[in-house]
Amino acid sequence: DTGVSQNPRHKITKRGQNVTFRCDPISEHNRLYWYRQTLGQGPEFLTYFQNEAQLEKSRLLSDRFSAERPKGSFSTLEIQRTEQGDSAMYLCASSFRDRDLNTEAFFGQGTRLTVV
Amino acid sequence: KQEVTQIPAALSVPEGENLVLNCSFTDSAIYNLQWFRQDPGKGLTSLLLIQSSQREQTSGRLNASLDKSSGRSTLYIAASQPGDSATYLCAVRVRTALIFGKGTTLSVSS
Numbered sequence: 749d750t751g752v753s754q755n756p757r758h759k760i761t762k763r764g765q766n767v768t769f770r771c772d773p774i775s776e777h778n779r780l781y782w783y784r785q786t787l788g789q790g791p792e793f794l795t796y797f798q799n800e801a802q803l804e805k806s807r808l809l810s811d812r813f814s815a816e817r818p819k820g821s822f823s824t825l826e827i828q829r830t831e832q833g834d835s836a837m838y839l840c841a842s843s844f845r846d847r848d849l850n851t852e853a854f855f856g857q858g859t860r861l862t863v864v
Numbered sequence: 865k866q867e868v869t870q871i872p873a874a875l876s877v878p879e880g881e882n883l884v885l886n887c888s889f890t891d892s893a894i895y896n897l898q899w900f901r902q903d904p905g906k907g908l909t910s911l912l913l914i915q916s917s918q919r920e921q922t923s924g925r926l927n928a929s930l931d932k933s934s935g936r937s938t939l940y941i942a943a944s945q946p947g948d949s950a951t952y953l954c955a956v957r958v959r960t961a962l963i964f965g966k967g968t969t970l971s972v973s974s
Contacts, residue, residue, distance in 0.1 A: 754907075781961070790868070790953055790964030791908070804960055839907060841962075852898060853955075853962060855908040 752856035754840050760862045761830055768826045769859045773842030780823050781853065782815055783839040784808065791839055797823060798845070830863045837861075866891045866958050870965035877944055878973055885939040885968045887954030892932045895957040899928050899939050902951045902967070911952075912939070944972045 753772040761767050773780045778799050783791035794813070795805045799820035809815075812830075817823040827834055837860050843853040867890045877883055887897075896915045900908040912921045912928040914937070920929040927940040937954060951969045955962040 752907075779960075783962075788966065790955070790966050791962075793961035793963070796960050806961075841908075852910050852913045853957075854910055855900070857907040860905070 752840055752842055752854050754838075754856035754859050756859060757857060758860045758862075760864060763832060763863055764829055766826065766828045767830060767861065768824055769838055769840075769861075771823045771825070771840030771856060773822070773840070774854055777842035777844050777851075777854075778820070779843045779845050780817055781841040781843075782823070782825050783841065783855075785837045785839060785858070786835075794825075827861075830861075832863045835861055835863045866894075866956065866963045868954060868956055868963050868965035870952075870954055870968050872968060873966065874969045874971070876971045876973065879944060879946060881944050881972075882940070882942050883944055883970070885941070885952050885954075885970070887937040887939070887965055889935045889937075889956050889963075891958070892935055893958065894932065895959075897928075897930055897937050898955050898957070898962065899926075899937075900953040900955065902953060904951075908953065941970075944970075946972050946974045948972050 755770045781796040782794040785791040797817040812828045815825045837858045839858045841853045841855045844851040869888045871886045898913045899911040914930040925942040930937045951967040953967045955964045
């Protein structure tokens with residue numbers, strides 16, 4: 749396993765267009781997270797999945813954002829009608845949770861979105 | 865609301881120096897604390913994970929400590945090298961999400 753994989757690495761889009769990002773987590777991890785990071789800031793939590801169920805969403809996740817994790821494997825994050833304020837690095841992470849055990853979260857290389 | 869603060873925001877040291885990065889958090893009810901490294905334009909690389917019941921973890925030249933009651937963690941880097949230059953992020957796990965600080969940007973000169 750090569751770790752968490754994100755595609756594409758970079759995306760430039762015009763304002764108003766829709767974009768979709770993909771994340772492939774570490775195969776045995778049952779939790780998958782999406783974060784957003786802007787310049788000079790730490791990553792901010794957007795949403796997370798336990799297997800295929802989306803269990804928590806941040807207030808940062810407006811109704812233009814939607815995330816899915818079909819069959820508890822890869823995940824997609826879609827942004828509809830993009831705005832310039834959506835320009836950021838979108839990071840995906842995965843971890844394993846079983847009862848009281850919380851393992852390390854491993855992050856992908858991120859998708860850099862630029863809205864022009 | 866949990867808040868994570870990292871001091872200093874930036875640090876420049878000559879090669880070979882030992883250094884300490886600080887992280888503080890406002891709510892001691894955490895599951896664990898994780899230190900990450902981030903190179904410019906890249907994702908995050910996990911360095912150390914400390915569970916809430918642990919006091920410290922070591923990996924090579926890195927040592928991280930956790931004092932949950934006072935809401936503090938430190939990352940000690942021994943014998944710094946130019947390759948250590950990066951931004952170091954501290955994050956605490958509360959329920960499900962990791963809450964991050966803004967990071968300390970380290971520059972090690974040769």
